Amino acid sequence: MAGISWQYVFKFIITGDAAVGKSSLLIRLTDQRFIANPDPTLGVEFGSKLITIPEESKVVKLQCWDTAGTESFRSITRSYYRGAAGCLLVYDVTSRKSFLNTRTWLADVRQHADPHLTCILVGNKVDLCQDESETQAEFNAEPISSVPPRSEFSNSKSKRQVSIEEAELFAKEEGLLFVESSAKSGLNVERAFEQAARDILEKIHRGAFDDDQSPGVKLSKPATGNNLVLDTARSRSVCCNT
Template sequence: MSYSLLFRYVLIGDSAAGKSCILLQLTEKKFEPLFNLTIGVEFGCCHVTVGETPIKIQVWDTAGQENFRSLTRSYYRGAAGLLLVYDITRRDSFTNLPFWLADLRQYASENAVIMLIGNKCDLDVQRAVSTEEGKAFARENGLLFIETSARMAINIEKAFVQTAEEIYSRIQQGILDVNHKDSGVRLGPQALQIAPQSSPSVLPRTNRTSRNYRCC
């Protein structure tokens, strides 16, 4: 499938927060309740449309264990979208967010879009972190926020599309440079066919009302 822009995303957060299940639901439309812990880094991709612009998203799913931290940090820089995931049924995964966020602030691009994701929202009776707490943490730290369920496919696509919309907006504003090697954004073959030396000005404006999604 042809695309005009390529965005690179990284999934970050504690082990067992559901990062791999989110990626599996996004790319294969299925849920595996006994999914193995990620060893190192795993990869998937999908296609979305923001406005009239077709976008390919590459997603790296990183391990949450401490012994893989140096490896996963190497993926932060060069990512346009950082999806910070916690488990709404595990208070510790929420209280660890400041550590993860500090890590991102240190190693990732300052212009990257960070989306805070409260996963497993289908398990509301087991909830240990309120929606209001998640919203407040996101607001205080300048993050996007959404709650998802990989099991029930709730807001999975929406989380990736909303992040893409914000990245696209920052390209239009000149905050993200598609020609910078660490921006996490690249021009795709469709854009290059139109304008080989393209800049953000050749990208169409969008009112964010068109949202189409498909996997690779």
């Protein structure tokens, strides 16, 4: 990332039940790859990504904290919610339980994150229940050239348990952005982060975020040796010793 400058740094958290694909979304964002069976997240994992918002002529650095989805790590992960400006609230479209539990996760995030938090509801794993082309058309997404042929996906189909309409209604009621995605193909993964980043920029323009008081939104500082650690695409943080 040497020589690349950015105007803002946004703190993002990725939350939701275990096994909904949070780590896979982060790996897809930062490394542009998919791991079929990632290790369970122990505490929190970190990744960073530069994204460009053309209409704003801005480059934004996302600092993303992927949090564990099990109750045993809840007290640890809550500490990473503090000051977050953006949140991906993730559920599995083939798991109704994971969708119902988003209400609890959302309440937890809103209690600890920045009061002006931008949250996007992400229905992940659409590749398990329908063709990627169908989802892409529904959300008017940009074509993804890296989507593998259908034959490379699993032949087994899972039944969708959460409809688009139900998720959209929940998002509207709670004031959330919404998109469905596939970490496996990459469908709408970057789009989810970009939508949230655009919303944060709009809030900055309206004065909702104070650069000196909002830990989740920071203006870029001149590059120093201390910034190099943030340029690591992905690093594991195990946050407990028990």
